Amino acid sequence: MYRIASIGGDGIGPEIIEAGKVVLDAAGERYGFDIAWEDFAIGADRYLATGELITEDDLADLSRFRAIYFGAIGDDRVKPGVLEKGILLALRFHFDQYVNLRPIKLLEGVATPLANKTPSDIDFVVVRENTEDFYVGIGSRFAGESEKATLEVVRDIYQVKFGMDVTTDAEEIAYQIGVITREGAERVMRYAFDLAERREKKLASVDKANVLSDVYGLWRDVFTGVAKDYPDVSTEFNFVDAVTMWFVKNPEWYDVVVTPNMFGDIITDLGAMIQGGLGLAPGGNINPQGTSMFEPIHGSAPKYKGLNVANPMATIWAGSMMLDHLGEHEAAAAVLRGIEQSITGRFVTRDMGGKATTSEVGEHIASLVLQH
C-alpha cells in the first residue's frame, strides 16, 4: 500500500491527474499493490481566494508522503511567475528534489519533427540539477535614488564594470545571481553517473564554462573529480549552445546528459519536442531520501480546462516514473507499454490526431495494463 499525495492544480491539471490515477490504480490491481490517494487543493483558485501559495501546513502534510503526483499550475488571472515560483519551485526546493529526471524517448507510433529519425535514434535521459544555479531566486532591481542604499552590490558592479554612476534617476538596473556549490553539483552528478552505469555508460555534461566561467568552472571541476570514481563511464563536456544543435541533428549520440538547472530547463523542452511534443513529456523531481514529485512538463493550458480534451499521456508516463521510483518496476513498464499500445492503436486525443477524450485515454490505457 502506497500513500501518494496528488495536486491537480490549475487548468487541465485536475483532469489529467484523474486520468493518471485510473491507470495507476489499474496497475496496482494487476501487480498487487494499493494506492491511497490524498488530494491537496493547491493552485490558483486557492491563491486567489486566500492569498496562500504553499502553506506551512501543506509542507508538513506533504512531507509524510514519499511521492507527489502533480498536474500543472498556471492561470491567466495570476501574473507569470507567481504560481510557478510560489508552488512548483517552492516544492522542488523545500523537498530538496535535486534531480530533475527527464527521459527523452521517441515512442513507437509517435511523429517527431525531425527528418529521418526513428525511436532507436531518440532514447536518452537528461538529469537536470534542480535546486541551484539561476533558480535560487536571488536578484534585485532598482531605479533612481530611493532604493540605492540597499543596492551597494549592484552599484559597485556597475561602476567597476561599466564606469557608470548609478545614483541618477535616469538609470534602471536589475541583476540576478546564480549559485553552484560543490555539494550540490556532486550529488546530482553521482546520480547521473550511477544512471549511466546502468545504461550505455556514456555521460555528457552540458555547460557554458567558456563564458560563465565561475559557476560552470566549478561545475566542470566537480564533474572531472566525480568521473574518477566511474572509470568505465565515458564522458564529455558540451557547450549548451552546441547541444541544442546536436539534439536536433544527432540525438543518437546521447545516452545520459547532466546539466545545471537553467540549461536543463531549456534543453529538456527541446528534448520534449523531438520526442513528439509536450503531450508526451514527463518529468520526475527526485530526492532519493525524501519526498519526490512526478509531473508532466507541460503547463495548465487554461483554455482547455474542463473540456476533457487534454492529452493525459505525459501525466500517465510521469505516473510510470513514479511507480519505478517506488520500486514497482514491472508495473511501471506495463504503464509505459500501455501508453505505447494506445498510441500504435491510434487511441489518442485530438492533439495527436485522434478523437478520444482525456478520460477515455486514461480508461483505455488502464484496460491495456490490466490485460498485461
Next chain:
Amino acid sequence: MYRIASIGGDGIGPEIIEAGKVVLDAAGERYGFDIAWEDFAIGADRYLATGELITEDDLADLSRFRAIYFGAIGDDRVKPGVLEKGILLALRFHFDQYVNLRPIKLLEGVATPLANKTPSDIDFVVVRENTEDFYVGIGSRFAGESEKATLEVVRDIYQVKFGMDVTTDAEEIAYQIGVITREGAERVMRYAFDLAERREKKLASVDKANVLSDVYGLWRDVFTGVAKDYPDVSTEFNFVDAVTMWFVKNPEWYDVVVTPNMFGDIITDLGAMIQGGLGLAPGGNINPQGTSMFEPIHGSAPKYKGLNVANPMATIWAGSMMLDHLGEHEAAAAVLRGIEQSITGRFVTRDMGGKATTSEVGEHIASLVLQH
C-alpha cells in the same frame, strides 16, 4: 573605398577569411567600390608567443575601422574561455557592439534536419543583445577560510537561502551575476522594432521572466514601454524553453526575435542548425555608431586547419552582411545570391556533400558575383 580590418584568427579562420575576401573584392569590382584590407595577427599563436590577447594598440588601431571581418578563434593548446573571452567577447564589449544580428534563413538547395520544412518556412532574424546579461563576466568562486573576507556577498546569500555556514573548509561555492539595464535593453529593442517595421511587423521577445524575474522582469517592462512607440508591430513574449520547441516545430511563426545575450547564444545555435548547420550561419556584431564586426558563428575547427577543406559559406555570408551594413545593399544581395547559386549548382565543400575546396568555393562565388 572602404577600409576594413580582418582578423583571421585560429584554425580554419585565416582560410575562410581569405575565401571571403576574394568574394567581397569581386563584389567591389562588380558594384564599383574598393576595399582596402588591413590584417591583424590576433589569436592563439600570438597569445602563446607573447601572452597578449587584445592589446591597447590593437583596440586603438581597430577603432579607426567601421568594420572588422572576423574568422574564428579557439585552439586546443589554450584553456576553453581564454581566447573567447579575451578576444571575441572583449571586442564585442569594447566596441559596444550591442546588437548581435543572426539571420536564420534556409537557403534554396540546403538540407534542414527538420521534416517537411522548406525555405519559405525558415526565414527570420534573431536580434541578440550583445553586451549585458550573464556575459558581463562578473562572478567569483571560493573555497575554505582563506578567501572568505572578500566574499561577503556570497556568504550572505548562502546563509539566507540555504541556512548553511560557509566558513568551513569543506564547502566550495561559485556565483555568477547577470545584469540588465534599461538603457541596454532599450537600445537593442529599438533596433529590433525598427527591423520588424521593415519586415513583417512581428516581434517576439524571448526571456524567462517567470523564474529569473529580476533581470527579465526589467527586460519585459522595457519591451512593453518601447512597443508603445511601434503600434503597428505585433508583439509577444515567449519563454526561452518554449522557443526551442517552436523553432523546431513551427519556425514559420517567427519573423524578428529579440533576446538577452545568453539565451540569444543558445537559440541562435539552434537556429543555425535548422538553417542547415554551422557551415551556413553568419552573424553581425553591430554598433550602429561605431566599429562593427562580422563573423561566421562556427568555431576554429583546429583539426581542419590548413587543409583547405572548411566550408567558407558562413564567412562569405557574414561578408554580405558587412556590405549591407556599409550601405552596399546591391552588392550584399549579389553575394548572398552567389552563395545560393553555388549551393544549387552543388559547388560545395565536403561537409555539404561536395568536392570543392575552401578556396575554390570562394573563387566560384566570386565569379558568380562578377556575372550578376
